[in-house]
Amino acid sequence: MPESIRVVVLAGATFSTGLVAGLFFAYACSVMPGLGATDDRTLIGAMQSINRKILNGWLWH
Template sequence: MTETIRTVALAGATLTTGLVAGLFFAFTCAVMPGLAATDGRTLVGTMQSINRRILNGWFLGAFLGAPLLLAVAAAAHLDRGGPVLVWTVAALACYLVTVGVTARLNVPLNERLEAAGPVDQIADLAGVRAWFEAAWVRGNLVRTLSSVAAFACLVAALLARRG
């Protein structure tokens, strides 16, 4: 049973971390560069819409499930020690950076963007875009890198299990 828990937790952590890393990577490589090429109305309105809709079971299950599964995977490997535990703890540390940046930077920016009001009622779209876009993109780049690093650590942990 313990081996099953180890396997399921590590596989689940890898899957959920990979999904989150992929989402943030897509924003870094396609969504935000695409929106950067548009006007303020399009960027602000689109981001408001995305921010309202991303809070769903699919996203929250992966985003919040990943650190839970990472912690379970690390705890399940405590008695064994070795490289699997080291890689899993490293993945957890990287993922906690992702959570921290999201909670302390991207979510407050999203909330402030929503508080600016409906896009057709914002008098200074250029000003709203100015304080939102660059900061949000920087934060997303950090959480992209940290979540991809967490995913890479989990791939290393899976490979170490085979060895």
Template sequence: MTSRDAVLAAAAVATGLMAGLFFAFSVAVMPGLAMTGDRTLVEAMQRINAAIQNGWFLLVFAGALLLGAAGAVLCVRDGARTVLPWVVAGTVCYLLVLVVTFAVSIPLNDRLDAAGPPGAMTDPAAVRERFEAAWVRWNLVRTLLCTGALGCLAWALVLSGRAGAAGS
């Protein structure tokens, strides 16, 4: 395995972990919370948003982009012209995930947190209404983009392996 392949594999794993996280929210967490009361959804999401801010999450969240970019640099260095477009496409898709996260998801999370403790809210239904549908919609966008990024990186690994086998 070349260093390029190792970096691409790490980028694919990190991107896959993020795609899985977004997918789990799309198909299980948010549908489950949709069946709860307003205060329960608000409190659960406030706690999830606080808990997710940890070193392991940040390592994978940022690492996926950094590893994708490093993979692109290594493709240029190695002259891997058939691999490079797929790595770039995967990295751009993941970069768009970050754009959505910072432009939409985090501001929604911040507004939810600023609403205060659910037990002290006078209108938790209004807080939920301003949060839930938009967050779910944009999380689906992140899920699709991240899954696309993973597919591109996986295909880049396949092509890189073929190129390596042809060169041996």
């Protein structure tokens, strides 16, 4: 593989990893403390609702 393509692929992978890590960090800092302040029944209900909404047709195509 030519060196220039290798550098571009590595940079793209590094950038993508950083974006995903940032998304997880933002979720952990914003959503989870709010859910943690609720009672157990509300927390479980909210997480189950989130899971049902993200398992949609767009995810599986």
